[in-house]
Amino acid sequence: MVKFTPKEIKFLKANEGCRVATSADDNPHISPVTYYFEDGYFYFATDYDTKKYFNLKKNKNIAISVDIYNPGKHKGVVVQGVSTFIEKGSEFKRLYDIFYKNFAWVRAMAWKEGEAPFVKITPKKKASWGIG
Secondary structure (H helix, E strand, O other): OOOOOHHHHHHHHHOOEEEEEEEEOOEEEEEEEEEEEEOOEEEEEOOOOOHHHHHHHHOOEEEEEEEEOOOOOOEEEEEEEEEEEEOOHHHHHHHHHHHHHHOHHHHHOOOOOOOOOEEEEEEEEEEEEOOO
């Protein structure tokens, strides 16, 4: 498993938005998502009718970029990893409670088990810059 430095962890926990890249049939797709970082894993929610969901069903490989662009002070972490879906059970409930507490959009657009899954990213490679 990839190990993150204390400064990378602080950066990843201080942010909530990233871009995820998926691919199926040699057609790359990138989209912004809200993420939660915990114990070296990334989590985000998606809908069953999204391109990223269909891509991840075919190809579990994923890349994410958490970065802040500020000319001369650009910083970020890029991760390549594998995805798994969390669709029900105690882990779904735990993640849902975390997302509900932390993100207003979840409180405004609540959902239940079976309506939208969480995606767990297990990092396999990483690169970072500007974090120190």
